[in-house]
Amino acid sequence: MSKSPVPTPHNNAVVGDIAETILLPGDPLRAKFIAETFLEDAVQYNTVRGMYGYTGYYKGKKISVQGSGMGMPSIGIYSYELINFYGVKNLIRIGSAGAISDKLKLHDVVIGMGTCTDSNYAYQYNLPGSFAPIANFNLLQRAVNIAASQGTEVTVGNILSSDIFYSDAGLDNLASWKKMGVLCAEMEAAALYMNAARAGVNALCILTISDCPFTGEECSSHDRQIAFTKMMKIALELA
Structure with missing residues (x-):
C-alpha cells in the first residue's frame, strides 16, 4: 500500500481537518486575524513554515482559512x-493588489473575472496554445450579489497575475497592461485558476487595492493584515 500523501511537507493537516471551502489570503497573519475575528470554534490545523491554517464555523457553516504565501509557485503548491x-x-483567494486602472483607489474591492499573466505556469500542461485562466462563474455571480447585499461596491474584470514585483521596466510594464483595460496587479490568481481548472473545482479571486503605483499611494502593512474586512466578509458568505 502506498504511503498517504498527507500530512504533506507543507501542511500538518490530516484528511478531514480542512473544509470544502477555504479562504486563501497570501499573508498567514491575515488568516490568523480572520480565524480569530470571524470564525467560531476555530482550530489551527497547520503551522508548517508559519503558513497558518484554521478551520471553524461561520454562521453555522464549516469553512477554512490558510495563508498561501507570495507568488504563483507558493499558491500553486498550497492550492x-x-x-x-x-x-x-x-x-477563494483574498489578497491585496496594486491599481492599474485610474478608476481604482485605495481599499476598493476588485473581483478577478479573468487573469492575464507573464508567468510560464501553464507550460506544464503542454497545451497547443494559450490558456485563459478564469474564475468559476457561480462563485463570481454569488460574490457580486453578496457584495451588493452588504452595500460594498465591487469592480469586476480582468486582472494581472505577475511573477515580478520589482520590474526592471518600472511603471512602463503596468502602463502596457493598462492599455488593455486590466484593472490591477497581483501575484497569485493565475496559478490558482489553472490548478482549479485542471482539477475540475471552483476558484475565485477577490482583491483589495493596497497601493496605487501611478500615484504613489499605499496602505501600511498593518492595514494589509487586518483592515481589508469588506472582501473578507464577501468571501466568508460564500461558504
Whole structure:
C-alpha cells in the first residue's frame, strides 16, 4: 500500500481537518486575524513554515482559512495539495493588489473575472496554445450579489497575475497592461485558476487595492493584515 500523501511537507493537516471551502489570503497573519475575528470554534490545523491554517464555523457553516504565501509557485503548491490531497472544492483567494486602472483607489474591492499573466505556469500542461485562466462563474455571480447585499461596491474584470514585483521596466510594464483595460496587479490568481481548472473545482479571486503605483499611494502593512474586512466578509458568505 502506498504511503498517504498527507500530512504533506507543507501542511500538518490530516484528511478531514480542512473544509470544502477555504479562504486563501497570501499573508498567514491575515488568516490568523480572520480565524480569530470571524470564525467560531476555530482550530489551527497547520503551522508548517508559519503558513497558518484554521478551520471553524461561520454562521453555522464549516469553512477554512490558510495563508498561501507570495507568488504563483507558493499558491500553486498550497492550492494543489488542498485540492488533490485534502478534497477542497471551493478556493477563494483574498489578497491585496496594486491599481492599474485610474478608476481604482485605495481599499476598493476588485473581483478577478479573468487573469492575464507573464508567468510560464501553464507550460506544464503542454497545451497547443494559450490558456485563459478564469474564475468559476457561480462563485463570481454569488460574490457580486453578496457584495451588493452588504452595500460594498465591487469592480469586476480582468486582472494581472505577475511573477515580478520589482520590474526592471518600472511603471512602463503596468502602463502596457493598462492599455488593455486590466484593472490591477497581483501575484497569485493565475496559478490558482489553472490548478482549479485542471482539477475540475471552483476558484475565485477577490482583491483589495493596497497601493496605487501611478500615484504613489499605499496602505501600511498593518492595514494589509487586518483592515481589508469588506472582501473578507464577501468571501466568508460564500461558504
